[in-house]
Amino acid sequence: MASASPVSPPGQQAPEASVSANGWSGQAPAFSPLYQQIKGLILQSLQQGEWKPGEVIPSEFDLAARFKVSQGTVRKAVDELAADNLLVRRQGRGTFVATHAEQQIQYRFLRLMPDTGSVDSEGPAQRDFIDCRRQRASADVARLLGLRAGDPVLQARRLLRFKGVPTILEDIWLPGGPFKGLTAERLSQYHGPMYALFEAEFGVRMVRADEKIRALTPDDSQAALLEVDSGTPLLSVERIAYTYNDVPMELRRGLYRTDTHHYRNQLS
Amino acid sequence: MASASPVSPPGQQAPEASVSANGWSGQAPAFSPLYQQIKGLILQSLQQGEWKPGEVIPSEFDLAARFKVSQGTVRKAVDELAADNLLVRRQGRGTFVATHAEQQIQYRFLRLMPDTGSVDSEGPAQRDFIDCRRQRASADVARLLGLRAGDPVLQARRLLRFKGVPTILEDIWLPGGPFKGLTAERLSQYHGPMYALFEAEFGVRMVRADEKIRALTPDDSQAALLEVDSGTPLLSVERIAYTYNDVPMELRRGLYRTDTHHYRNQLS
DNA sequence: TAGTGGTCTAGACCACATA
DNA sequence: ATGTGGTCTAGACCACTAC
Structure with a gap:
């Protein structure tokens, strides 16, 4: 299976950093930080239902291997997704897809x-x-x-x-x-x-x-x-x-x- | 001048990590992450008016030296304070104390x-x-x-x-x-x-x-x-x-x- | 040119959960 | 015992700002 691979950002000490051309189809800023690109890829997987609400997503190391970046970079992407309430981290257990079900708060949006x-x-x-x-x-x-x-x-x-x-x-x-x-x-x-x-x-x-x-x-x-x-x-x-x-x-x-x-x- | 120094957290690879006893006066959790302690110390300085609204605070390296921790740890503390809207980072210029004045938004709290x-x-x-x-x-x-x-x-x-x-x-x-x-x-x-x-x-x-x-x-x-x-x-x-x-x-x-x-x- | 925050990596160790 | 996320460090390089 061909694993997704982020665009190489300009001039980091990437071992096999390649041409600066990138494969963006949209009109987003041509170069965004690696972790932002990873965030986008994870978002895409969420969107496509690769991991369903309430399920665990792969560990940071697994994601790092899949995207060919360091674990720290995945961590920053996941941190932002968690801050946006799309993912929920649970120490020792893993990172889960946020869900409106099985929550303490009955109605997340009701104020x-x-x-x-x-x-x-x-x-x-x-x-x-x-x-x-x-x-x-x-x-x-x-x-x-x-x-x-x-x-x-x-x-x-x-x-x-x-x-x-x-x-x-x-x-x-x-x-x-x-x-x-x-x-x-x-x-x-x-x-x-x-x-x-x-x-x-x-x-x-x-x-x-x-x-x-x-x-x-x-x-x-x-x-x-x-x-x-x-x-x-x-x-x-x-x-x-x-x-x-x-x-x-x-x-x-x-x-x-x-x-x-x-x-x-x-x-x- | 005696620079503030955080409590040594238990068992990191601190070169001269010492006894696990700590000097907390409050009843907060006895051990909190280093960056949380740094956050507390920065907060204290803000509170005491060491840096006034709109002013720059010292660079991350300066703060790291002052608190005797790594720059990365200071960064995480500052990140949280920025997320809480107490500090504002500006690339290339420095980190500033948030203020209700000189802001784009006239009334920050008016919805x-x-x-x-x-x-x-x-x-x-x-x-x-x-x-x-x-x-x-x-x-x-x-x-x-x-x-x-x-x-x-x-x-x-x-x-x-x-x-x-x-x-x-x-x-x-x-x-x-x-x-x-x-x-x-x-x-x-x-x-x-x-x-x-x-x-x-x-x-x-x-x-x-x-x-x-x-x-x-x-x-x-x-x-x-x-x-x-x-x-x-x-x-x-x-x-x-x-x-x-x-x-x-x-x-x-x-x-x-x-x-x-x-x-x-x-x-x- | 120098200094700042921003990104990325790599590795060590900790706390917590599960089996 | 193993695997997860959480913390801490160290160092390299980038982007932006000011002088």
């Missing part, structure tokens, strides 16, 4: 916290799927998901209750292609983080997300579902979740009650 | 963005100080600032306008001790980030902050100042800003209009 007590103390959320159907993307949904208006999308609405109190009402849009075969039944049967289901059954891994937060008052149907009256101010959270290479894979519009919870953010 | 256009395109905010006075800390302000109820605090209220539109109304509480001598005049005269003023005149550097976000409707006076009617939902942002060692130094309660702006957050 809503109870005002008193901890996330664990309120126990698992009760989730009711209200609706799930196939439809055609509206102009704005298409734009946010990188589709064309009219492309097939899945739309779902669900309500999350904490300690019985309806707290989050979410509308979710997924591109039809990658999620072909997803049904309302499957969604409501599944217990565990939605993103873990996406990983396991559709090979779609959400690696980062952007949120835009506003305050607004709900319409009548939203108010009824959240059991508040229609003048109650709520947090509106629009999330776009991305898989590798900044490809948008989910649009989520949530309404959060903030009478007993708050959205927490850490700045630095 | 409110215009819905259309960029932060720059709307120009600098117009800032009106409405109020600034010395008072005694209420129970909850004291708790959040780590003071006792009744301790002296400074309280200020200001309004930020973007393109003339009143958008942010903030109440700010500062502990009286560290900010002794701060006056309403000084605040309103100063043009530039508030945290830069704190650095320059009081030696207080804000290094991180926590925010709790809610939706609510304003009271009449708040509504009047923001020029909205009192049923308008607004974002409530409670920020606690910390200096080194997680010491709280500011409490800020902001009301944000989100009709033309939104709060942006990036998850990963």
Whole structure:
């Protein structure tokens, strides 16, 4: 098997460093540090599913041999991928592909916290799927998901209750292609983080997300579902979740009650 | 001058590694990696003002000599401090102490963005100080600032306008001790980030902050100042800003209009 | 030209996990 | 006992900045 080999960077003390021409197909900077190239190659393997979420990846020495670089260079690449939350290092055990499943934190991307007590103390959320159907993307949904208006999308609405109190009402849009075969039944049967289901059954891994937060008052149907009256101010959270290479894979519009919870953010 | 020297970690190939006893005064883990100890020592120097915001710190080799470790170990310590935004590396020039002044980003901790256009395109905010006075800390302000109820605090209220539109109304509480001598005049005269003023005149550097976000409707006076009617939902942002060692130094309660702006957050 | 941070390598030893 | 990641060192060379 032909093992991948990084572009030789200019003038390091490489034993058999060769011509400076490189084989880039993209328009990225012609020369990037070796460890960045290795990072890219590992990313590619992750993307292609060579190692699945939750699995170990080869040891640093194995990767170093495969890519024909030193272990220290692989280490730096892996360090960055770990800092990006794509890999998780565990001393003595190995390096693992990050996953939304089997995690301490139930919802990695959910920033809503109870005002008193901890996330664990309120126990698992009760989730009711209200609706799930196939439809055609509206102009704005298409734009946010990188589709064309009219492309097939899945739309779902669900309500999350904490300690019985309806707290989050979410509308979710997924591109039809990658999620072909997803049904309302499957969604409501599944217990565990939605993103873990996406990983396991559709090979779609959400690696980062952007949120835009506003305050607004709900319409009548939203108010009824959240059991508040229609003048109650709520947090509106629009999330776009991305898989590798900044490809948008989910649009989520949530309404959060903030009478007993708050959205927490850490700045630095 | 006696140069600081880190504790010898157990069993590395240190030429003159000595007894395993160490001189820790705190209750931190008895043995931490060398680079963590170096990080602590650098942090201490930052804290004591040995290098001021915006200044260069000594080169990695100089620090290595001072602490009697290798340059690579200093590098790892500095890397972490740079990752924490306490230091800024600039290739070819040196490593600098991070500052809230002289930065591209006007407000490092402000997450409110215009819905259309960029932060720059709307120009600098117009800032009106409405109020600034010395008072005694209420129970909850004291708790959040780590003071006792009744301790002296400074309280200020200001309004930020973007393109003339009143958008942010903030109440700010500062502990009286560290900010002794701060006056309403000084605040309103100063043009530039508030945290830069704190650095320059009081030696207080804000290094991180926590925010709790809610939706609510304003009271009449708040509504009047923001020029909205009192049923308008607004974002409530409670920020606690910390200096080194997680010491709280500011409490800020902001009301944000989100009709033309939104709060942006990036998850990963 | 000199000095800084940035990259890459190589080798030693440690801490931790598993069998 | 073996293998993993974690720490530490040492030295070479590169890229950028300033003088």
